[in-house]
Amino acid sequence: MSILITGGAGFIGSHTCVELLQAGYEVVVIDNLSNSHEASLDRVRQITGRDLRFYKADVRDEAMLGRIFTENHIECVIHFAGLKAVGESVRMPLEYYENNLNTTLTLVRAMRAFSVKALVFSSSATVYSSTNAMPLTEDVSRTGDCSNPYGWTKYMQEVMLQDIARADESLSFVLLRYFNPVGAHQSGLIGEDPQGIPNNLMPYISQVAVGRLERLSVFGDDYPTPDGTGVRDYIHVVDLARGHLKAVEYALGHRGCEVFNLGTGRPCSVLEMVRAFSEACGKQIPYVIAPRRPGDLPVVYSNPDKARRMLGFETQKDLKDMCADCWRWQSLNPRGFSE
Numbered sequence: 415m416s417i418l419i420t421g422g423a424g425f426i427g428s429h430t431c432v433e434l435l436q437a438g439y440e441v442v443v444i445d446n447l448s449n450s451h452e453a454s455l456d457r458v459r460q461i462t463g464r465d466l467r468f469y470k471a472d473v474r475d476e477a478m479l480g481r482i483f484t485e486n487h488i489e490c491v492i493h494f495a496g497l498k499a500v501g502e503s504v505r506m507p508l509e510y511y512e513n514n515l516n517t518t519l520t521l522v523r524a525m526r527a528f529s530v531k532a533l534v535f536s537s538s539a540t541v542y543s544s545t546n547a548m549p550l551t552e553d554v555s556r557t558g559d560c561s562n563p564y565g566w567t568k569y570m571q572e573v574m575l576q577d578i579a580r581a582d583e584s585l586s587f588v589l590l591r592y593f594n595p596v597g598a599h600q601s602g603l604i605g606e607d608p609q610g611i612p613n614n615l616m617p618y619i620s621q622v623a624v625g626r627l628e629r630l631s632v633f634g635d636d637y638p639t640p641d642g643t644g645v646r647d648y649i650h651v652v653d654l655a656r657g658h659l660k661a662v663e664y665a666l667g668h669r670g671c672e673v674f675n676l677g678t679g680r681p682c683s684v685l686e687m688v689r690a691f692s693e694a695c696g697k698q699i700p701y702v703i704a705p706r707r708p709g710d711l712p713v714v715y716s717n718p719d720k721a722r723r724m725l726g727f728e729t730q731k732d733l734k735d736m737c738a739d740c741w742r743w744q745s746l747n748p749r750g751f752s753e
């Protein structure tokens with residue numbers, strides 16, 4: 415059975431390709447490589463000893479989607495393709511709305527034309543409003559009130575997909591709200607390879623550790639948290655990828671539209687992460703305390719019970735694994751895939 419993975423050359427997509435291939439699925443990838451390298455797919459082949467089919471194309475190219483659905487027997491689509499940088503979305507809202515909304519609309523239209531019913535969609539914890547109590551729970555916590563265009567694109571895509579699934583009861587859509595994906599495959603062959611200076615904590619720390627950046631700025635140490643620094647729910651990318659396997663199985667066996675958090679439910683502060691990474695790489699991570707980053711919340715973490723109950727999904731990896739695997743990837747590939 416073939417699974418189409420949009421954005422499959424990217425960070426989460428490449429790890430998901432590995433898990434699907436290892437589980438015996440045939441994998442077809444469409445990616446325009448706007449934020450990734452084809453080398454990641456060669457590494458996926460190397461890790462799994464299996465082949466996958468790659469189309470270098472834009473998901474908004476409806477004719478190409480038609481060709482893919484004609485040439486392959488696709489049973490389910492996992493839709494990762496999208497732009498994802500919060501700060502960039504504030505500077506380039508048009509590009510974000512255009513890319514993120516139109517990829518989804520074009521994809522769902524092509525799925526309808528070829529009677530493909532099952533879709534797993536990459537959403538984000540960012541769709542939750544900033545005023546919720548923690549932990550965030552799918553059917554209780556409020557959504558909307560997003561603080562940037564990227565967040566609104568995820569929110570709008572969720573609304574669109576829920577409406578589309580409501581109107582056609584043969585469809586099966588699974589919306590996954592990721593918390594903070596970090597780490598890398600344990601082989602050290604694939605991992606996160608951000609363009610330019612990283613915005614996110616883990617890639618920033620790992621580039622400090624490898625000597626590409628001088629020191630980390632810790633954004634605020636006066637939050638109402640145990641050590642004053644921001645608290646998040648970091649999830650190992652291989653656990654996250656395994657979550658997609660569970661979501662595909664669920665989508666193929668059910669109808670309707672369900673939303674799931676994918677997180678560990680275990681809060682972790684910036685300084686805890688710095689300490690864990692220092693232990694993993696055997697060096698001190700130089701840091702300075704800097705002002706709070708505008709828009710950041712003090713604490714964000716998930717209630718992972720629904721995914722456990724309905725998907726049978728539980729994370730297996732801890733903070734130590736996240737840091738050790740991230741460090742292995744970074745130290746073996748100091749310049750990412752562009753070596």
Ligand code: NAD
Nearest residue numbers: 421424425426446447448449450472473495496498536538
């Ligand atoms: P990524 O940038 O590594 O992967 C996205 C991939 O999509 C890239 O390979 C890019 O080239 C491709 N792409 C973008 N627009 C495309 C288009 N129009 N046509 C074809 N390909 C296109 O990002 P990632 O971290 O792997 O994230 C995957 C998904 O998960 C995204 O939708 C992102 O918004 C979502 N997400 C990520 C995080 C995170 O922290 N990494 C958190 C929550 C949600």
Ligand code: UFG
Nearest residue numbers: 538539540592593594613614615618631632633644684710
């Ligand atoms: N942080 C620093 N220094 C840095 C970078 C981050 O101290 O250089 C702190 C932040 O202030 C925050 C924590 O580290 O307290 C995590 O920050 P990230 O930027 O790594 O992650 P966010 O939780 O801010 O956001 C991420 C993605 C969003 C996504 C959200 C929830 O960037 O796209 O997780 O999934 F929506």
